Amino acid sequence: MRLVALLQARNEQRFLPGWLENVAPAVDGIIALDDGSEDATAEILAAHPKVLQVIRNPAGQPWNERGNQMALIKAGRQHGAQWVLCVDADERLEQRFARDVAVILDDADAKGIEAYSLRFRELWNDRSHYRKDGIWGRKARYGLFRNDIRQTKFDPRPLHRYWMPLEIVTRLASVGAHLPHNLYHLRMVFAEDRHARYQRYVTMDPDSRYQPQGYDYLVDETGMELATIPPDRDFLPLRDAALFE
Template identity: 45%
Template structure:
C-alpha cells in the first residue's frame, strides 16, 4: 500500500485597497501556484473589490467599508483573513500582496518545504523577499536588500498567535518561531513590483513616514527606500523568475 501523502492544500491571503493596477497580474501569477485565494477589500473605490469578487479562484471576500481618513491595520486584516481561511480547510497559508509575485514553480518548491517542515517540526517559514528595481527582471542586492526575508508561509492552526502590530506585522504566527525568535528560512522567493519605479519608491517612503513618523514599527525608518548609496543590482535567475513579466 502506498504511503505517499496528498499535496498540502495551500491558499493565498490577500489584503488590498485600490489595487486595480496590480490585481490582474496578481491573479495571473497565483492561479498557477496555489489552490485558491481568501481576500479582504479594505475600502476600495477603484473597482478592485468588484474585480476580485468576480474571480473564480476567490473562495471568500471580506469587505470593509470605505472610510476617510483611511487607516491601514495589518494586525486586524491578518486576523480576519486567517480566521476566514480556516473555513476553507487549508493545510498551509501564504500571505501575498497585490503588488507581489510568486516565483515560477513556487508550488513545487513550497511542497518540498512543507514536507521538510513536517520532518523537522516547523510550522512557519521566512521566504526571500526580492525588490525589483529599474527593470522587471532586475533586483537590488546590496546591504539589507539582499537579506530581506518575511514570515509569509505558515501552517493553518487553531492556536495561531497573531502579531498585534498595525504595520509590518508578521503573517506567520508568533508561536511558529524558533527559540531565538526567528523563523526558519524556506528556499522560496516573492518578488515586489512596487519598488520598480522611482516614483513608487518615493510614494512608499512618504506614505510610511506619514503613517509611522516616529519609526515605532520599523526602527530603520523609511528614508532608505529611496537611498541609492552603494546600490548593486543583479538580474533575476531565469530559472527563478516570475510570470507575467510586466511590460
C-alpha cells in the first residue's frame, strides 16, 4: 500500500465527516486511533470504507500524544504503508493535493526525498481567510514522509513532536522538501475555539517547555492580516458542517 493516512482523535465527531471527505481521496487507506472518545468518533471512522483499522484506547486516560503516534506508526508498518500522511481531524488538505500526490511520490522516489512539508494555514473568522502576518505566514509542517521500517528512533517529546523518525529529522537538509500545497486548520476559525486551544496548551505546557514562543499569540490579533484562499487552492468539503453547526 503506497500511502496511508494516520489520525489520532478524541471526541472529534464534529470534524470527522469533513476530514474523511477531504483526506480519503488522497490516500489508499486510513488508520485511526480513537483515544477514549465519548462521542461517535470511533463509529464514524469504522464505518468509512477506506479505514483499514481503528485502534481504541479506553476512556479516562490522559492524552498521550507520543504513545498514540507511535501506535499509529507501528500499525502503518504492519499494513505495509510505503508513505504516511499525518493530518489532524480539524485540518484540511487543499483540493489539488489529492490530484498531485501520485506525482509527488514518484518525484520523491526519483530524487531520494523522504519527507515533505506543507504550508500550514490557520483559518480565521471564516473558511475563506487565513492569517498571514508574522509567525502565521511562516508556518509549515512535515506531515508526509516515507515509512521505512529500518528507522526506529523517534522524537521523545510529549508535545509538538515530529511524527517522522529521527533518522529523517536529522537529515532534513538533504532528504526533506517543501510542497506548495496548503494544509488548512479549522480550529482557529471561531474565537471560542481559539481560546479553548490556548487554554489546552497552557494547561499541558505551562512553562512553554515545548514551544519557546509560548501560546499567547494564539489569541492575539494585534497587527492581524488576512489572506483570501484563491479558488484553485480551496479545499473539500466546500460546506463543512464543522464550520456551520
